[in-house]
Amino acid sequence: MMRVCSMVIVLAIGFPVWADDVTQFRGALGISKETNLPTKWSAKDGLRWKAELPGRGLSNPVIAGGRVYVTATAAYEQKREVVLCFDVKTGKKLWERQVWSTGTTQCHNKTNMAAPTPMTDGERVYALFATGDLVCYDKDGDLVWYRSLVGDYPTVGNNVGMAASPAIHGETIFICLENAGESFAVGIDKRTGENRWRVVRPRLINWVSPIVVQNQGQAEVLFQGPDGIASHDVNTGKKKWTAPAVVKGSHASLTSGDGVVYANSEKFTALRPGKTDAPEVLWQSAKLRVGYCSPIVHEGRIYVVAGAGVVNCGDAKTGEIVWTLRLDAGGAYTASPLLADGKLYIVNEAGVTTILQVGKEAKVLAKNPIDDVILASPVASDGAIFLRSDGALYCIGSQNPKR
Amino acid sequence: MKNLITRYTLGVLLSGLCASFAAAQDVDSLLARIKAVGKEGVGNVEAAKAWKELVAKGPAVLPDILAGMDDASPVAVNWLRGAVEAVHDKAIQQNQKIPVAKIEAFLNDTQHAGHSRRLAYEMLVKLDPKTPDRLLPKMLDDPSSEIRRDAVAVKLNYGKTAAFEMKTAHKDFYLGLLKHARDRDQVSEIRDVLKKGHAVDIDLTKHFGFVTRWNLIGPFDNVKGVGFNNVYPPEKEIALKAIYPGKGTEQARWREHATDKELGLVDLNEAIGKLKGAVYYAHAVVASESERSIDLRAGSNNAVRIWLNGKEVFFREEYHHGMKMDQHVGKGTLKTGRNEILIKVCQNEQTDSWAQQWSFQLRVCDYLGAAVPVTNVTEKIK
Numbered sequence: 001m002m003r004v005c006s007m008v009i010v011l012a013i014g015f016p017v018w019a020d021d022v023t024q025f026r027g028a029l030g031i032s033k034e035t036n037l038p039t040k041w042s043a044k045d046g047l048r049w050k051a052e053l054p055g056r057g058l059s060n061p062v063i064a065g066g067r068v069y070v071t072a073t074a075a076y077e078q079k080r081e082v083v084l085c086f087d088v089k090t091g092k093k094l095w096e097r098q099v100w101s102t103g104t105t106q107c108h109n110k111t112n113m114a115a116p117t118p119m120t121d122g123e124r125v126y127a128l129f130a131t132g133d134l135v136c137y138d139k140d141g142d143l144v145w146y147r148s149l150v151g152d153y154p155t156v157g158n159n160v161g162m163a164a165s166p167a168i169h170g171e172t173i174f175i176c177l178e179n180a181g182e183s184f185a186v187g188i189d190k191r192t193g194e195n196r197w198r199v200v201r202p203r204l205i206n207w208v209s210p211i212v213v214q215n216q217g218q219a220e221v222l223f224q225g226p227d228g229i230a231s232h233d234v235n236t237g238k239k240k241w242t243a244p245a246v247v248k249g250s251h252a253s254l255t256s257g258d259g260v261v262y263a264n265s266e267k268f269t270a271l272r273p274g275k276t277d278a279p280e281v282l283w284q285s286a287k288l289r290v291g292y293c294s295p296i297v298h299e300g301r302i303y304v305v306a307g308a309g310v311v312n313c314g315d316a317k318t319g320e321i322v323w324t325l326r327l328d329a330g331g332a333y334t335a336s337p338l339l340a341d342g343k344l345y346i347v348n349e350a351g352v353t354t355i356l357q358v359g360k361e362a363k364v365l366a367k368n369p370i371d372d373v374i375l376a377s378p379v380a381s382d383g384a385i386f387l388r389s390d391g392a393l394y395c396i397g398s399q400n401p402k403r
Numbered sequence: 404m405k406n407l408i409t410r411y412t413l414g415v416l417l418s419g420l421c422a423s424f425a426a427a428q429d430v431d432s433l434l435a436r437i438k439a440v441g442k443e444g445v446g447n448v449e450a451a452k453a454w455k456e457l458v459a460k461g462p463a464v465l466p467d468i469l470a471g472m473d474d475a476s477p478v479a480v481n482w483l484r485g486a487v488e489a490v491h492d493k494a495i496q497q498n499q500k501i502p503v504a505k506i507e508a509f510l511n512d513t514q515h516a517g518h519s520r521r522l523a524y525e526m527l528v529k530l531d532p533k534t535p536d537r538l539l540p541k542m543l544d545d546p547s548s549e550i551r552r553d554a555v556a557v558k559l560n561y562g563k564t565a566a567f568e569m570k571t572a573h574k575d576f577y578l579g580l581l582k583h584a585r586d587r588d589q590v591s592e593i594r595d596v597l598k599k600g601h602a603v604d605i606d607l608t609k610h611f612g613f614v615t616r617w618n619l620i621g622p623f624d625n626v627k628g629v630g631f632n633n634v635y636p637p638e639k640e641i642a643l644k645a646i647y648p649g650k651g652t653e654q655a656r657w658r659e660h661a662t663d664k665e666l667g668l669v670d671l672n673e674a675i676g677k678l679k680g681a682v683y684y685a686h687a688v689v690a691s692e693s694e695r696s697i698d699l700r701a702g703s704n705n706a707v708r709i710w711l712n713g714k715e716v717f718f719r720e721e722y723h724h725g726m727k728m729d730q731h732v733g734k735g736t737l738k739t740g741r742n743e744i745l746i747k748v749c750q751n752e753q754t755d756s757w758a759q760q761w762s763f764q765l766r767v768c769d770y771l772g773a774a775v776p777v778t779n780v781t782e783k784i785k
Contacts, residue, residue, distance in 0.1 A: 076552060076586060097488055099481040100518060106730050133481070141492065143454060143485030145447045148478045152442045159724035180721035192451075194444035205724070 021064040022379040022386075025117035025165035025209050029255045030296040032340035032380040039343070039355050041385075041396045043370045048384055048395040049091025054082055056390045057114030058163065058334075063088060063381040064122040067139060070393055071127050073113035074098070078105040081113055081129040083137060088382050091395055095141035103131035103150035107161025110334075110375070115163035116209075117377075119173065126173055126190060130162040134175070136193060145193035155181025158205045165209040165253075167221065169234055172196055174221045178206035185210070185223050187237055197237030202226045209253040209294075213261065215240070215273045222254055224263055229254070231273065241277050245269075252290045253336070257297035257316065264290040268304065270319060285319035288312050294336040294377075296344070303358065305346055309333050313362065325362045327354050336377040338385075345378050351389060353378065370394060430464050433457040434471035437486075438479040450482060458486050462494040465526070466505045472519035480518060491526055503530060510538075517547030524550055543583040548771050555584045559592060574601040581605065585772040587728055611728075612774025613667025613766040614687045614744065616781050618643060619674065620657045621683030624650040625749045630682035631706050631720050637684040637745065638710070643784050650681055657784050660685070666702075666728060671748060671761040678761070680752045687744045689767060689777035691737040697775050699744065701731040703763040706749040711735035712742055722751045723758040729772070737767075741780065 020034050021027075038046055055074035062069050066088050074080040079101050085094045105113055107130065118127035124144055128134045132149035150156050158180040166175045168190065176185045183203045187196040201223065208224040212234060219234040228244035246265040255262045260282060261271045268288035271279040288295075291307030301322060302314045309327035314320060327333075331348040338345040343365065344356040351370040357363040372389035379386050384397030436453035440446040457464065465487060472483045494501050509515060510523040524547075527534045535553065542554040558580050567573040577596050584590045590610065597603040608615060623635045636647045636655075649655035662669050671683055699709055699716055704726040709717040716733030750761040767775050 075549070076588075079549075095492060097485060099484065100477070102477045102481070104730070106725060106727055108725065135481070135485075137485075142458065142489050143451075143482065145444070145451055146478065146481050146485065147444055147447075148481070151476075151478050155720075159721060159727075159730065180724060188444070192444060193447045 020381045021120075021122065022060070022062050022381050023064060023121065024062060024119040024168055025060065025253065026294060026336055026338075026377055027060075027379050029211065029257075030294060030336055030338055030377070031298055032338060034380040034383065035341045036383060037340055037343075037380055037385055038397050039366050039368075041353075041368045041370075043372070046368075046396055048089075048397045048399055050395070051086055051091045051093060051393045053084065053388075053391055053393055054096075055080075055114070056112040057388060058111060058375050059114050059117040059165070059388070060377040060379050061386050061388055061393060062118050062120045062125065063379065063386070064120045065139060066382075067094065067120075068381075068386065068393070068395075069118055069120055069125040069127075070388060071114040071116075071118050071129065073105075073129070078107075078113045078131075081127075081131060081133050081135075083118065083125060083127045083135065085125070085139070085141060086393065088384075088395070089399075091393075097135075097137055097141055097143070099129075099133050099135055099146065101129065101131040102133055102148040104157045104159065105131060106159045111161040111163055113161070115161060115165075117165040119166060119168040121168065121190070124190070126166070126168065128166050128175060132156050132162075132177070134188075134193070136190070147188075147193050149175075149177065153177075153182045153184070156183075157181055160205055162205075163207040167210045167212050169212040169219055169221070172234055174210050174212070174234070176201060176206075176208070176210050176223045176225075178202055178204060178225050180205060185221075185232070185237075187221070187234065196235070199232065199237050199239070205250075207251050211254050211256060213256045213273075216275060220273075222261065224254055229261070229263060229271070241273055241279055243269075243271055243279050243281075245281070246271065251292045253294040255295050255297050255302075258300075260297075260316065262295055262297055262302060262316075264295070268295075268314075268319070270316070282317075283319035285314060285321075287321050288314050288319065292334040292336075296337060296339045298339050299359075301358070303337065303339065303344060305333050305337055307333055309346075309348060311344070311346065311356065311362065313358065322360065323362050325356070325364075327364075329354050329367055334375040338378045338380060340380045345380075345385060347374050347378055347387065349373060349375055351387075353385075353387070427467075430457070430460065430467045434467070434483075437482050438471065438475050440476070440478050440482060454482060454486055458489045458493070460490075462490055462499050462501045465490055466502060466509050469506070469509050469519045469523050470515065472522070473516040484518075484522060487522055487526070491529070501526070501530065503527065513546050517549070521547050521549045543580075546771070548585060551583065551771065552586055552589065555580065555586075555589050558583075559589065562596070570601070574603065577601075578603070581610075587611075608665065608667050610774060611666065611766050611772075612768050612777075613764055614689070614779060615663070615667050616659075616661045616779050617669060617685040617687050618657045618781060618784060619660045619669075619671075619683055619685050620647075620655050621675065622650045622653055622678050622681035623655060623683075624680070625682045626650075626680040626752065628706075628720075628749070628751060630680075631708070631747075631749050633682075635682065635684070635747075637686065638747070641686055641743065641745070643782060650678075657686075659784055667764045667766065669763055671750070671763075672759070677759070679750060679754075682747060682749050683761075685746050685748065685763070685765075687779060687781045689737075689742050689744065690780045691739060691742060691775070691777050693737075694739050695737050695775065696770070697735060697737050698768050698770055698772075699733040699735060699765060700729040700768060700772075701733075701746065701763055701765040702726050702728050703731070703748060704760040705763070706751070707731060707763060708747040709733045709765070710743075710745040712738065720749075722749075723753060723755075723760065726760065726762070728764065729766075734770075737775070737777070742777070
């Protein structure tokens with residue numbers, strides 16, 4: 001039990017955040033504590049508001065203190081990187097800020113410069129772009145600090161496009177830039193933008209976002225790359241343990257629950273970190289196939305969505321398949337799913353959200369179309385679902401949600 | 404009494420002048436503290452304090468901030484951009500007077516940097532949405548690439564909707580616009596209109612200034628990627644009759660190559676043969692009638708190094724992640740007369756079907772992307 005309790009996902013980010021706040025990529029590893037969320041909507045019905053965005057983004061919105069922050073890329077050849085802030089209740093744009101990109105903006109057509117998700121602690125928003133531009137604004141849009149990571153490390157970048165989202169814990173932001181140039185992970189002081197520590201990472205392009213976990217009462221940040229998973233102390237960057245066999249992740253993020261780390265690899269792998277240098281491999285499964293979408297672990301089950309819309313539910317203790325469901329909404333799936341109130345919200349690239357009642361069995365509750373291109377992960381806050389398309393931010397829910 | 408009044412007036416004037424001099428010094432000092440930001444966040448704390456003080460001064464200092472951006476580093480430029488945005492928004496919210504005339508004067512002074520003038524333009528647009536209609540028609544030759552692009556876009560839209568009395572007027576309109584357009588998408592759009600509507604063929608290779616005649620030498624070893632950093636003989640001397648030990652048992656010798664492929668593409672697989680783990684060099688000589696700053700812009704799916712007159716102006720060790728016109732930009736200065744361009748193109752050993760391209764394109768242009776008038780005088784190998 002102690003071991004189970006010793007490792008929980010940490011949302012300590014320095015300022016008070018509420019259960020329904022979405023502070024970073026996928027919020028709390030894709031799980032929201034929101035209830036009474038909408039289950040039926042369309043482009044015309046069920047929207048609280050819709051806000052036009054100045055350009056594309058794969059980043060999910062982050063939400064705290066009644067404000068929604070979202071990033072976008074704009075201008076010819078994506079030379080401008082944009083941070084926007086909206087009122088969560090009304091969708092009114094409160095402010096918009098831009099930086100001129102300082103790194104290459106070349107990328108694969110599927111991605112763009114606003115691929116990494118920003119972070120917020122309620123007081124500030126921290127936005128990394130695939131150009132290596134990293135900027136912090138306060139909640140009112142005043143610049144707190146700015147850095148060009150390409151200016152600092154000039155060979156950083158790749159022509160496919162960087163996309164790993166940073167993570168935030170306490171006073172530190174964690175960024176992993178595994179790319180065609182100088183590759184590293186860095187812990188940055190969120191107050192000043194200065195490096196707290198920096199470690200070398202493999203020089204290969206990789207898009208896996210880091211996560212922060214607790215192990216033996218200590219916070220650790222996990223990076224997954226071509227040489228496996230590496231765990232580092234959040235304060236010093238000192239390497240704690242490695243799992244060199246868990247190598248093949250390149251898109252989907254790690255997840256964690258009940259003291260176990262789950263990672264996409266040649267086989268989907270469950271690991272239990274402990275006191276030793278090498279974590280215990282609990283099980284591996286070739287049937288839990290993951291594409292771009294990051295997995296979710298919840299109440300003893302693991303949910304994975306493959307690129308063609310095949311949803312697999314596995315037993316988190318054994319990896320055995322509990323059920324498999326092929327979604328009939330068609331299209332490709334890039335956005336990571338959201339789990340809230342016992343339901344999975346799974347969005348395809350054509351903007352159709354399939355809602356599944358999940359547990360021992362799966363039941364399709366609804367298919368909600370919005371005719372728009374959506375590759376960003378859905379999030380929930382303030383009684384609403386937030387969907388970010390290539391050109392708009394949709395807030396789906398009533399004006400006065402039941403809480 | 405008269406003397407007293409005169410002295411008093413002079414005193415007031417002097418103290419006013421001193422105050423404004425001190426205020427100007429204060430703004431300069433704040434700008435200097437922000438512009439001192441260094442690498443890895445060094446100087447951020449001091450810059451953040453100065454940033455707050457600067458923003459607190461309100462909209463009167465907007466022209467000073469814009470001017471401060473002129474010689475700032477790219478990092479400091481974005482710090483100052485944030486200051487301009489914040490001052491502007493606060494001024495609107497608090498109904499403060501924005502010095503519109505000074506900002507427009509700043510925009511009109513093309514000695515200022517393109518990015519700061521563009522920011523001035525955007526402020527004016529926010530204050531008056533009719534600004535583009537008023538200003539852009541006069542800005543087709545603007546030295547700011549973003550402003551020029553918008554000016555060309557206005558004309559392109561006009562061309563789609565306007566009724567031209569004579570077909571020749573329509574053709575002349577687009578031929579004229581071609582002289583102003585710099586971005587590839589706009590140039591391509593104009594080219595397409597001229598081709599479809601008037602059977603006028605625009606040679607984009609020539610229009611963009613691609614180098615089409617080269618001397619090539621190789622292969623040198625790039626097994627396990629060693630060739631990117633190895634210094635092979637062409638990096639030390641250009642001797643067109645020389646023969647060097649190449650990769651394995653191969654001998655490396657110069658050969659002529661001219662391309663007629665679109666946008667000056669040199670396909671080494673076609674010209675040399677499909678080699679893996681190999682390096683080839685391409686050398687060209689261009690003659691310029693004057694000394695001038697230029698861009699050497701290249702595209703390649705392979706790792707490349709580029710030199711101008713023996714000085715390396717660009718390097719990128721990346722393989723098979725996509726090729727795009729102008730993806731690599733090296734900056735240098737052409738001398739009057741003969742100028743040597745050398746590009747090293749490295750092929751790795753990947754076997755994937757999508758990792759077989761071995762090619763490059765390179766052009767000589769100004770910072771906006773317009774072809775620079777040079778003559779290709781690459782020597783013949785006798």
